[in-house]
Amino acid sequence: MEFPPFAVTVDIVALTIRDRRLHVLIVERGVEPYAGLWALPGGFVKPDEDLTSAAVRELVEETGIATGPAHLEQLASYGDPGRDPRMRVVSVAYLAFAPDMADPLAGTDAAEAVWHPVDDLPTLAFDHGRILAEGVERARAKLEYTPLATAFVRERFTISELRLVYETVWGTPLHAGNFHRKVLSVPGFVEGTGETTQTGGPRGGPKAKLYRAGDARLLHPALLRPSREEEIR
Amino acid sequence: MEFPPFAVTVDIVALTIRDRRLHVLIVERGVEPYAGLWALPGGFVKPDEDLTSAAVRELVEETGIATGPAHLEQLASYGDPGRDPRMRVVSVAYLAFAPDMADPLAGTDAAEAVWHPVDDLPTLAFDHGRILAEGVERARAKLEYTPLATAFVRERFTISELRLVYETVWGTPLHAGNFHRKVLSVPGFVEGTGETTQTGGPRGGPKAKLYRAGDARLLHPALLRPSREEEIR
DNA sequence: CCAATAGTGTCTGTGAGACATTATGTT
């Protein structure tokens, strides 16, 4: 049977939090098209590879990230004719969350790989700007009703560290006291470890209790973002 | 440049409500593989066609549905090796909502096309059972925070008809009085037309006011499903 | 001592849900 041949790629929107800012992993392209421009990490899916495996492989290959991301999910697919000047390509985009970790290394096909603040990006190759925007919006929404904020912090974390995740991804300051009470009131969101930090904060304050992620898959009740009138109509 | 060639298809989960039950559009396959089995409508994307256009075209071609669906959005992509015995295929699934309308017609490649209740389905070809399940779950979630329930009803509708959409998709009876007050309290969900139905209900009751969809894109506050303890952990 | 932070207490407004009630229609 005949069919029109497509190239299938995966592109990954990998997010982390550094210095109180949301960062995305981008690579400097080493090959045409768009050589020298920045882009999301990604590449062709191999003939016998499932899509998720391809996303993990490309993330490792292109950026030298040692451990996999804490969370990886499919975002959406992009297949407009002409989005790649070489050929007809359908790209399956993935969204990854990772705790802050060492700088990535450039790998095959990539001249360089860096974590870059999302609010101060260069122009990205292909339609990667749009893919990133949709990834960030998905991340914002997911923090509301899932415990995925814990994918941005280390295995043990304080409530303040968790609050920083929300504040950074949402771009909104949150009330510390109310956030604290709220997080502890959601069943299965976090569970105490009985331990505390070794010292207080860098500028004072008592030692904080340490928590780890609980067993909830959905937050109920959800942590809703402060209302966004603009987005409603 | 060389790349592994893939076939790219679209498959559509088209939902409507008939006889107080959620129905999905399925076609009897006329060609191999799985000839004679039921499947979601869909087919190959053409070389110069964007993905959404392909979904609309296949929906029309395979089922003879005259007017397009009231809502169409991308659902997810499925590309496991071996999901199609013929070749390596990535399928981009779409989710469509339509008001109840005339029976579909079989088209090219499809021996027959019918609306079938989702809770009483035959085995579907490929991985279409899984795709359908994810489509239904997406529809359920979207009813909570978007006004998409209006995509299942005609242009003018009563609050009771809208309630029936929620009850049918969610599979839960809702309190008529509370639902009524809630819908009218959400800004931009529905707007009154000043008209009423010509007669009361088939078994009595006063004439109902007619509404049309408002201009809200998000419902705030949302209409939350009755709590689902099972899904939380 | 002072500033910053962790954590808790209190109050208020909003909204969801249970339930009741009134009015209006059909059989």
Add this chain to the structure above:
DNA sequence: AACATAATGTCTCACAGACACTATTGG
């Protein structure tokens, strides 16, 4: 007359958000 439905009213509980307050740490 009996019953179903539309639409509104009332009450209670849960919860989000504003704010106050205490305790504990670092500088």
